Amino acid sequence: MTANTRAIVVFDIDGVIRDVSGSYRRAISDTVEHFTSQAYRPTPTDIDNLKSEGIWNNDWEASQELIYRHFVNQGQQREQLQLDYENIVTYFQSRYRGTDSENWNGYICNEPLLAQPSYFQELRQSGIAWGFFSGATRLSANYVLEKRLGLQSPILIAMEDAPGKPDPTGLFATINILENGNHQKQPVVYVGDTVADMHTVEKAKAIDNSRTWLGVGVLPPHVQETTAVSEAYTQKLIQAGAKIVFNNVQELTIKTIYKLES
Numbered sequence: 001m002t003a004n005t006r007a008i009v010v011f012d013i014d015g016v017i018r019d020v021s022g023s024y025r026r027a028i029s030d031t032v033e034h035f036t037s038q039a040y041r042p043t044p045t046d047i048d049n050l051k052s053e054g055i056w057n058n059d060w061e062a063s064q065e066l067i068y069r070h071f072v073n074q075g076q077q078r079e080q081l082q083l084d085y086e087n088i089v090t091y092f093q094s095r096y097r098g099t100d101s102e103n104w105n106g107y108i109c110n111e112p113l114l115a116q117p118s119y120f121q122e123l124r125q126s127g128i129a130w131g132f133f134s135g136a137t138r139l140s141a142n143y144v145l146e147k148r149l150g151l152q153s154p155i156l157i158a159m160e161d162a163p164g165k166p167d168p169t170g171l172f173a174t175i176n177i178l179e180n181g182n183h184q185k186q187p188v189v190y191v192g193d194t195v196a197d198m199h200t201v202e203k204a205k206a207i208d209n210s211r212t213w214l215g216v217g218v219l220p221p222h223v224q225e226t227t228a229v230s231e232a233y234t235q236k237l238i239q240a241g242a243k244i245v246f247n248n249v250q251e252l253t254i255k256t257i258y259k260l261e262s
Contacts, residue, residue, distance in 0.1 A: 013134040157173045187211060191249060215241045217246070
């Protein structure tokens with residue numbers, strides 16, 4: 001980070017930088033359907049409702065929880081269900097990454113991008129330091145950041161590097177790398193698409209109130225299909241701490257960042 005940095009922006013990836021409605025979320029539905037013997041396939045609304053609880057950022061754990069809840073609703077005891085988490089992860093990855101571990105051929109290959117490389121160049125040229133804190137695996141995150149977007153060695157804290165959100169440890173770690181020893185407490189903007197993302201900012205603020213913290217919400221594409229769903233989702237993000245909510249991450253312009261700070 002250079003001395004003239006005006007602010008730090010940290011981005012979530014899934015639902016912000018890439019549309020995962022046909023990949024991660026589809027893999028959740030496939031996984032739950034498989035482990036409930038085709039008895040239950042969660043809808044996008046089911047998945048949103050689970051994630052709105054603010055603690056299911058990890059999609060493997062979210063899949064497992066939906067499987068548990070299905071069987072509990074059928075009258076079974078959670079304690080007696082012997083779900084194998086590793087089997088759930090393996091099946092999920094076979095759908096998301098695909099069946100070839102070297103050349104991925106799963107849903108990840110077809111994720112629409114929600115941002116362009118030029119957006120990040122403009123931020124950097126305007127004195128904005130930026131990086132990524134995501135619950136995605138490092139391989140998956142770098143697939144979109146480096147292979148798809150062409151970003152050169154972006155600052156990234158991924159699933160393997162920190163506890164899951166809303167724990168803010170990974171957010172602090174990202175900021176620490178971006179600051180690179182600079183002790184000026186610059187404003188931090190965290191951009192995410194879930195309640196857990198906004199809770200992460202609130203928890204960071206509670207730990208360190210010596211700087212400005214701003215949670216910025218982005219509506220993932222799958223909730224923008226109807227006005228009613230968009231508005232309900234927006235309200236959830238605002239209630240969780242979002243200062244402002246956009247339809248697309250690139251609406252967070254340099255002017256908007258400076259306006260939010262003031």
